[in-house]
Amino acid sequence: MKSNGEVVCPRCGVKMEYRVEIEFGENGSKKIRYYYRCPRCGYRESDLLIIVRRDGAGKIVIEKEEYIKRVKGR
Numbered sequence: 441m442k443s444n445g446e447v448v449c450p451r452c453g454v455k456m457e458y459r460v461e462i463e464f465g466e467n468g469s470k471k472i473r474y475y476y477r478c479p480r481c482g483y484r485e486s487d488l489l490i491i492v493r494r495d496g497a498g499k500i501v502i503e504k505e506e507y508i509k510r511v512k513g514r
């Protein structure tokens with residue numbers, strides 16, 4: 441039984457790497473992207489996207505959270 445949450449590339453069947461990418465936007469906003477990437481062919485599959493920004497008082501606000509793959513169970 442295989443249920444350790446491993447994600448395999450649909451193209452070449454290789455175990456995909458879990459990566460995080462942070463993109464800095466205007467006014468101190470950040471886009472944090474979690475995704476799986478195949479080390480062989482470069483295929484990407486998004487997992488989670490979070491957009492963080494600061495409000496007028498300098499407080500951090502999580503603007504958007506999108507679960508793409510995380511909720512899906514196998």
Ligand SMILES: [Zn+2]
Nearest residue numbers: 449452478481
């Ligand atoms: Zn691949």
